[in-house]
Amino acid sequence: MVPAELYKTVPPAFGHDVLALFGFNPNYVNLNHGSYGSLALPVRAFCDELTDEVESNPDKFVRIDCIHYWNRVRERVAKLIGAETDECVIVNNTSHGLATVLRNFIFKEGDILVGATTTYGSMHQMLKYIADIPPYPVLSTFNLQFPTSRAKIIQDFEEHIKKLTETGDATGERKIVALIDSIAGHPGAFLPWREMVAICRKAGVISVIDGAHSIGQEVDLNLSEIRPDFWVSNCHKWLFSKRGSAILYVPKRNQHFIKSPIPSPVTYHSPHDSDYQGPQDFVRLFEWTGTIDYVPQLSIGAAMDFREWLGGEHKINAYTHALAIAGGKRLAERLGTNVMDPDGEFTLNIVNVEIPLSGDVESTDEVLRIFTHTLILQWQTFAPPFRHNKKWWVRCSAQIWNEISDFDVLANALKDACSKVEEHVAQRNN
Template identity: 50%
Template sequence: MDYRAGFYDSTHPPPPFGHAMLKYFSLEPGYVNLNNGSFGTVPRPVTRFCNELTNKVEANPDRYHRFSFKPLLVDSRERIAQLVGAHTDEVVFVSNATAAINTVMRNLEWNAEDIIIQTTTTWRSTSRVMNYIADTRPYPMLSTFKLAFPSTHKEIVDNFRTHIRGLKNNMVTLEGGRPKGKIVAVIDAIVANPAVYMPWKEMVAVCREEGVMSLVDGAHALGQEVGVNLSEAKPDFWISNCHKWLYSRRGSAVLYVPFRNQHHIRTSIPTSTHYVSPRDPVGGPKAPNFVMQHEWPGAIDFSSYLCIPTSLEFRAWLGGEENINRYCRTTAINGAKRLAEILGTRPMDETPNHELTLNMSNVELPIPANLTPELRTQVNDFLELSLLREYNVFAVAFWHNNTWWVRCSCQVFNELSDFEKLGDALIALCREVKMTILKDHMDASTNGRGTSNGKGFHLNSTSPSR
């Protein structure tokens, strides 16, 4: 079946990016989606492919699960491998980035002298995995590298190197000066909140120079970052979702493990029927059987993996990765400037070449910053609910470095007017926040019991920091 029929004609050029693109997606009329980054947005041809595939599966489940799905899965892995600059048998699919992080971290063999490096902006579920490892025998140490934005790539790389060297200087060493334990650094390719493009390739290079293993959490990378080239960057492990920015169905993610490190991944998570045990009879599959273990994790819906070629064909029709991401990045940068004008604040990324920005941008919100955790939760819940219920627009509000921000994710269907609609909504909602949830806080500041943060807001000096 031609999944393009009725949606687009590959022999004709696409319409201009912007609202003319909305007809290729299933978003409800009037909804302004400036939050593609959280869950992705599936094009209608991809949805059709998945629905038709489901019908074929149900028509003959045995034929599909025993024979038909395997060549389709290999094709998807080949397409992804080409996109990220890897060998086909170095990439496998898992359900999401959290599953991929668990697969790596739970397979590595840990010792009490080992150190795991996270950052202050590591995504919570990833951080929870690292905390679990550190909370479990033999209790490796968990070290946190501080990141506070705004910043610059140079500053991040320099501080990261200093952090690693400080840890190494305090490690127990063996005869000859070699550290007794290992260091594993978990590095974001693109931080989620705040949305920041990290100098991850340079950080991986620092890890290689310092003898540190690198796990790159690229949850937002595929479909947003052009020129990943893993064979050149050489991380020890790399993961990325496909459903956030690459137009595949939820949930699908890529786990990249180069051949040199596949011996570390002894089992898929959950353990597959293709796990190879040292107790197995001689003559069977050889460990770690990396690809086969992940090819069949049990009976699941494979459509989110198998739709990837259809997603990439649609993206090719739109003009390809560079064309898509050039538009989205430009809109993110210009949209942030426009939104900051409306709110009377500033974009987070004020570097000369916008080095921190790909397709997501952050803008300061006019809300007092030094709030208790309880008040921050109330403010966040109110903004989320009100944006969707009252204005039918959404972007992610968050608190970072003692400041409130909003993260805007740009897709090919967004325009500057979407930022203006969001700005109008936020002006009204931030005013309401200060008049309701923060009324007592604002009154205390007005009565002189708080101090100014230099941004026109008065802060309670006794409020705990993050």
């Protein structure tokens, strides 16, 4: 597949015709794009061609050519998200970017980290880790349970932040850092993160946005207007670049916080060095942090080319959003259950549907293994089941290759998996 030739043709209608543009097993029904992303064949062709270029002369590519690709990608993504080019750098994934931000803060005793009950698992563990090491900042968890409403989340979050800030401290220098999802992972819910950022800004709280699912799914982003303090988003999920690749946005007003990427690059200068000349250039710090395969990061531009050919962000997301709404209703009807978000308040391209399994069933490794093996190995489909607020749900990602019939396949697979889980629980209890 030659991208230049493909892009001279008319793109296919969204639905199963688009499957020809991806490398899926023809028997696989993919309703879990949100976890790992999916590489389009023309983007893969770009990656293969770029790999040939890299391997033909690694010294020339890494020392001379790579930076030009890198800067061009940053420029294009900055326009997409409403930021300045030199406020954006490329990192391996959202977790890596968030770790870079959070571990660059210099905490003091009495400082506070804010997470939520819906914070992505490894990110919540990282908050706990930072709270577990000197000087032991306090971890405060915002309780967020679904079903709920956007208005209630905003109200509850404002109250949570108010309680943390009204006590104050003797020096007036206490640091409060809030890690906020733009689109939560489990449940897959589009949160009122813009309003939450505004609450943080008013209260003097630093906002760090886990936007893992945002770019490519949340249209009309304008970070310069929203003004989060830090924001990171995966490009290999909804934007179709090769995994893993992500954008770290740090507005110029906050770049002084970032002393070093992870790992520290050769361009790092210590304040104790004789040639130290003040705060370092934010972008230059991230240009070289050690030898990696740059192809995934540089495929972001090729992914944007592919999406432009398909019709652009609004066309893509209009289809996937409508399918998420319709598919969620169809799946709930087939399972005899309910959609978590019947009014669509929290739904972009991800929909959460209750599955017919008792909430008393714990989310154990064995239960999750039964779900995984049944769905993937026996039914050749997948969408992740999870337990939330004493009920079991499944998170479905609607993509341009999906049609409503794919939700029927998942319904049959889930019924089978639930019966196997119930049998397992019954045997264990006996």
